[in-house]
Amino acid sequence: MINRESALAQAFWETGRLPCDIRDFHAHMDEHAEIYFPFSSADEMVADMDINGVKSLLFCGHFALYDPLYGEQYNVEAVRKYPDRLRAYHIIHSRCLDPEREIEEVDENPDVYVGFKLLGDYNCFPVDDPCHDPYYDYLQQTGKFLLLHTWGGSPYDGSRQVANIAKRFQKLTVFCGHSFFSRQIEGVKETKQYENIYYELTAIPIVRGYLEDIVNTAGSERVLFGTDLPWFSTMHGVGMVLSADITDEDRRNIFYRNGERLLKGIF
Amino acid sequence: MDILDCHLNFGATNNGVPYRNCDTFEDLQEELARSGIGGGLVRCAYSSTVGVNYGNRFVADKVAAAGNPLMWGVWAALPPFTGETPPPEALPAAMAENRIGALYLSPKTHRYVADPLTLDGLLGVCSDAKLPVILNTCYGITMEQIYAILARFPKLSAIVGDSDCWPNARRLYPLAAAYERVYMDLAYVMDAGGIEDMTRRFGAEKLLFGTAFPERYTGSMLAVTRAAAIGENERALIFGGNLKRIVKEAIGV
Numbered sequence: 001m002i003n004r005e006s007a008l009a010q011a012f013w014e015t016g017r018l019p020c021d022i023r024d025f026h027a028h029m030d031e032h033a034e035i036y037f038p039f040s041s042a043d044e045m046v047a048d049m050d051i052n053g054v055k056s057l058l059f060c061g062h063f064a065l066y067d068p069l070y071g072e073q074y075n076v077e078a079v080r081k082y083p084d085r086l087r088a089y090h091i092i093h094s095r096c097l098d099p100e101r102e103i104e105e106v107d108e109n110p111d112v113y114v115g116f117k118l119l120g121d122y123n124c125f126p127v128d129d130p131c132h133d134p135y136y137d138y139l140q141q142t143g144k145f146l147l148l149h150t151w152g153g154s155p156y157d158g159s160r161q162v163a164n165i166a167k168r169f170q171k172l173t174v175f176c177g178h179s180f181f182s183r184q185i186e187g188v189k190e191t192k193q194y195e196n197i198y199y200e201l202t203a204i205p206i207v208r209g210y211l212e213d214i215v216n217t218a219g220s221e222r223v224l225f226g227t228d229l230p231w232f233s234t235m236h237g238v239g240m241v242l243s244a245d246i247t248d249e250d251r252r253n254i255f256y257r258n259g260e261r262l263l264k265g266i267f
Numbered sequence: 268m269d270i271l272d273c274h275l276n277f278g279a280t281n282n283g284v285p286y287r288n289c290d291t292f293e294d295l296q297e298e299l300a301r302s303g304i305g306g307g308l309v310r311c312a313y314s315s316t317v318g319v320n321y322g323n324r325f326v327a328d329k330v331a332a333a334g335n336p337l338m339w340g341v342w343a344a345l346p347p348f349t350g351e352t353p354p355p356e357a358l359p360a361a362m363a364e365n366r367i368g369a370l371y372l373s374p375k376t377h378r379y380v381a382d383p384l385t386l387d388g389l390l391g392v393c394s395d396a397k398l399p400v401i402l403n404t405c406y407g408i409t410m411e412q413i414y415a416i417l418a419r420f421p422k423l424s425a426i427v428g429d430s431d432c433w434p435n436a437r438r439l440y441p442l443a444a445a446y447e448r449v450y451m452d453l454a455y456v457m458d459a460g461g462i463e464d465m466t467r468r469f470g471a472e473k474l475l476f477g478t479a480f481p482e483r484y485t486g487s488m489l490a491v492t493r494a495a496a497i498g499e500n501e502r503a504l505i506f507g508g509n510l511k512r513i514v515k516e517a518i519g520v
Contacts, residue, residue: 002302002486002489002493004302034433036437038461051496052494206483208287208480208481232457235491235493236488236491239484243487244486
């Protein structure tokens with residue numbers, strides 16, 4: 001039953017599927033050196049989306065994430081194959097920047113890209129460094145998205161760095177991946193004054209209580225569902241949301257309402 | 268269908284871990300009722316944070332008082348040389364008498380060397396009596412120690428888990444493939460398709476539903492297991508049938 005106080009949880013338990021759509025804002029694709037994935041191809045991920053009721057998925061594949069030279073083409077191929085289900089974030093490698101070319105790639109392929117993704121911790125490079133300004137300028141002007149990996153206490157993508165970006169680019173829509181994991185209350189408090197900041201839930205299921213912290217501090221209207229698929233099963237995140245001490249209205253905001261608002265005109 | 272959780276904890280802590288703790292057995296029972304979990308293996312954290320006998324007595328008393336035929340306690344096991352806990356030969360009867368469904372090893376916390384000199388007397392009895400032994404890295408035993416123990420006691424009834432969830436499969440699959448009586452605690456198997464893959468490779472008989480409550484949300488693995496693309500018979504085994512079988516085989520209750 002998962003949660004006897006939730007009608008959504010009880011409906012899920014009946015069929016093994018939510019009675020509403022899911023919009024996933026944070027995923028990957030393809031193999032990764034550190035782990036065995038039972039599945040990770042675009043075909044398999046879309047089949048998994050069908051089974052679990054995930055209507056759309058925004059991702060950046062592992063090849064793009066780690067190969068600054070040749071990886072991006074795999075994002076394009078996957079989206080072109082599943083244009084009704086997938087969109088990609090173009091990666092920014094802070095130590096291998098080519099803003100003119102990369103912005104052009106995103107701009108000329110609106111059917112593929114919803115914006116950029118940046119992982120300060122992975123690059124060991126602060127996300128608020130001015131070298132990223134051309135990207136942020138472009139995203140702000142076009143209304144496209146910035147997905148940041150954010151982690152509590154990080155000198156590269158902690159709440160201070162994100163607040164610095166938001167202060168300078170107040171119309172930029174930023175998704176804080178992992179919601180400043182481990183310092184989620186502090187992170188949300190430091191950034192929520194900027195109304196275009198959203199908090200995404202990848203990794204949050206592994207610590208009971210974090211989701212309630214985020215919802216209670218930010219409000220569920222600012223929270224987006226994400227999985228890191230294929231690292232996490234979609235159902236692992238679904239179960240957390242159903243299990244947490246929040247309301248069914250909060251759950252619906254997280255699973256699809258906030259996402260549908262942001263994705264209007266994209267799918 | 269019985270839903271039995273092989274990985275439950277309770278007991279107050281003073282260091283903020285787990286983040287949102289379950290201080291009391293009564294709180295644990297409330298969460299189980301809320302989430303629809305009928306019972307399972309319950310460990311009291313006091314056996315690691317306060318004292319082994321303190322925690323072991325605590326959980327035995329609580330489980331006895333609860334009167335739930337589908338709930339069993341978990342005891343911390345110590346090497347026999349200091350005589351702090353019942354001698355290995357007395358364990359089968361003591362566990363049956365106290366509804367203790369499994370033992371767990373925590374060599375780091377309890378400060379002993381997990382080598383043959385220290386553990387063979389204890390584990391020989393466990394292996395012969397089919398007493399389930401929890402070998403989970405979340406309790407401070409390493410994967411290398413787990414591999415060494417199972418190499419010496421290949422017929423040990425072991426409930427194995429790896430809290431270093433990535434790369435879970437590369438570390439766990441060799442054990443599942445090699446040892447007949449190794450059972451996988453699924454509490455940290457959160458990757459997409461993980462349960463389906465393990466069921467296909469090793470059979471549902473080797474998989475045990477677990478949540479790692481209160482460290483993690485009970486809902487996560489409930490949802491993963493409920494929605495897994497496996498047969499209903501396999502789901503029933505994973506959700507509770509296997510645990511009931513291996514515990515009853517060991518202690519008869």
